[in-house]
Each structure stands twice: as structure tokens, then as C-alpha cells.
Amino acid sequence: MKPFSQACENNKDAILSVITPLLKDKNNLLEVGSGTGQHAVYFSERLPHIHWQTSDMKENHEGINLWIDDASFQQGSKNIERPIEIDVLNYQWLKQSYDAIYSANTAHIMSWRAVEAFFQGVGETLNDGGLFILYGPFNYDGKFTSDSNERFEQWLKEFDIERGIRDYEAVNHLAEENGMKLLQDYGMPANNRILVWKKYC
Numbered sequence: 043m044k045p046f047s048q049a050c051e052n053n054k055d056a057i058l059s060v061i062t063p064l065l066k067d068k069n070n071l072l073e074v075g076s077g078t079g080q081h082a083v084y085f086s087e088r089l090p091h092i093h094w095q096t097s098d099m100k101e102n103h104e105g106i107n108l109w110i111d112d113a114s115f116q117q118g119s120k121n122i123e124r125p126i127e128i129d130v131l132n133y134q135w136l137k138q139s140y141d142a143i144y145s146a147n148t149a150h151i152m153s154w155r156a157v158e159a160f161f162q163g164v165g166e167t168l169n170d171g172g173l174f175i176l177y178g179p180f181n182y183d184g185k186f187t188s189d190s191n192e193r194f195e196q197w198l199k200e201f202d203i204e205r206g207i208r209d210y211e212a213v214n215h216l217a218e219e220n221g222m223k224l225l226q227d228y229g230m231p232a233n234n235r236i237l238v239w240k241k242y243c
């Protein structure tokens with residue numbers, strides 16, 4: 043049975059409305075941590091000019107493939123690629139480069155060491171002028187942006203102490219260290235953000 047994320051259902055249209063103009067002149071995109079594959083299928087069908095490469099740890103590939111199977115069957119979807127295995131801590135950053143890298147709800151799941159490796163890899167993998175689009179909750183000035191995010195943090199830590207909502211300032215510093223500059227910070231429903239960095243030449 044296909045895995046299902048209610049959060050993806052809830053946030054997909056708000057995310058699509060932000061990424062559509064950002065990706066209008068882009069051709070290929072790597073998604074890191076595709077999860078169920080719902081976002082990849084939904085967005086790639088609505089952005090037919092984008093060649094959408096899914097990726098995740100091996101254990102999520104079966105579910106992503108089920109979503110792609112259904113999408114291909116129903117829509118003749120041709121611009122979505124079956125998942126490649128990426129663990130940001132382990133993989134040799136890819137030989138291929140991308141115009142954009144998209145990732146949702148990953149930075150608070152990864153350990154901080156993994157987040158550092160993630161940003162380094164993104165900096166190495168993006169084409170000049172390419173965009174890194176990161177969706178999720180972030181703290182500002184060391185503060186939660188809502189009570190629900192504070193409760194979410196406690197829940198994350200109970201599960202794994204290395205998880206946690208990241209500070210905007212810390213991830214922005216990582217981006218700058220890896221050759222990217224903040225282009226935009228979008229407020230999203232449910233106390234989430236979309237941070238967009240551009241790799242400079």
C-alpha cells in the first residue's frame with residue numbers, strides 16, 4: 043500500500059504556489075528526502091518543464107516508487123525519476139549537477155552533523171545560479187515562532203535527542219559558507235517557512 047502523509051496533503055498547494063515562479067526558468071531538480079513521494083508526484087505533474095529527481099534513504103524507495111507507478115499510470119508522467127539513494131552523511135555528492143535542490147521537513151529530522159553535510163553537498167551539487175529551496179519550521183533569534191513548534195521540538199527530542207528545529211541564523215550561515223546567498227524567506231501556513239538560497243557564481 044502507498045504510504046500517505048497528511049502533512050504533505052495539507053501543505054502541497056501552498057508550497058507549489060511558492061516554488062512555481064522560482065522554478066520557471068529551471069530544468070532539473072533534485073529532491074532530498076522525498077519521504078512518501080507525494081510532493082514529487084504532485085509537483086512534477088504541475089511543473090512539466092522540470093525534470094524531478096527523487097531521492098531518499100533506501101527504506102523509503104518502495105513507497106516513492108508506488109506513488110510514481112500510480113502517477114505514471116494515470117497521467118503518463120514522464121518528468122519524474124525513480125529515487126536514487128542519498129544519505130547526506132554517506133553519499134559521495136553526486137556527479138550530476140542540478141538547477142535546483144528542494145527538500146521539505148528534513149533539517150529538523152537530520153542531526154546537526156547531517157545538516158552540515160547536507161549544505162556542503164548542496165553547495166557542491168548546485169549549478170551556478172541554482173536554487174536551494176528548504177521547507178520546514180525554523181527558529182529566529184533562538185526563539186520558537188509558535189507554541190506548537192515548541193511542543194513539536196519536545197516531541198522530536200523525545201524521539202531522538204539529535205533532532206530539533208534549526209535556527210534560521212545557523213542554517214543561513216551554513217549556506218553562506220557553502221557559496222549561497224539568501225534570496226527569500228517565505229512565511230508558510232502552520233508556522234513553517236520556505237528558505238531559498240541562490241548559489242552565486
Ligand SMILES: C[S@@+](CC[C@H](N)C(=O)[O-])C[C@H]1O[C@@H](n2cnc3c(N)ncnc32)[C@H](O)[C@@H]1O
Pocket residue numbers: 047049050074075076077078081098099102128129130131145146147148151152156
Ligand atoms: C519528516 S520526513 C519528510 C519527508 C517529505 N519530504 C515530506 O515533506 O513529507 C524526513 C525525511 O528526511 C529523510 N532523511 C533523514 N535523514 C536523512 C539523511 N541523513 N539523508 C537523507 N535523507 C534523510 C528521511 O528519510 C525522510 O524521508
